[in-house]
Amino acid sequence: MTATGTFGLSTEARNLQWLLGNLVEEVPGVHSVAVVSSDGLMLLSSDPAAQQSTTTAAAEAGRPNGPRGSSADLATIVSGIGSLTIGAARLMDGGGVKQTMVAMEEGSVFVMSISDGSLLGVHATPDCDMSVVAYHMALFVGRAGHVLTPEVRSELRKSMESTQ
DSSP, rough: OOOOOOOOOOHHHHHHHHHHHHHHHSTTTTEEEEEEEETSOEEEEHHHHHHHHHHHHHTTTTTSSOTTTOOOHHHHHHHHHHHHHHHHHTTTTTOOEEEEEEEEETTTEEEEEOTTSSEEEEEEEETOOOOOHHHHHHHHHHHHHTTTOOOHHHHHHEEEHHHH
């Protein structure tokens, strides 16, 4: 996690960025992490500076923005998976969706609900310990859920926009 865009942020926003960085750095097999608002906008990313530079490089090379595995792509995927599973839960009278996991040959994607309707998404290796990833995601959600107020979400959104 880089410290790009942390200057001028509130203590709560900086703490959320720190928690997100720890999730990536301390959990084996985690590639990237993104927090997405209930309306699908990225609030936090594990690599905002890398995302900006790879997007610029992709545009210069004539490729579409958002290379595979980038946080912007992860945020889009998390938003889509979240929407799909919420719709499925409604159709099945299943209640609120707590966590979704997609296992692929070359990776895994985990999506977990945060109390305010935001979503935490993790892209990990296919051989990651799923229970460890889920445990650390639950810790993040428990710590971040009460801090992610409308004011902090707005601040994080503005911070993400300024890094792009």
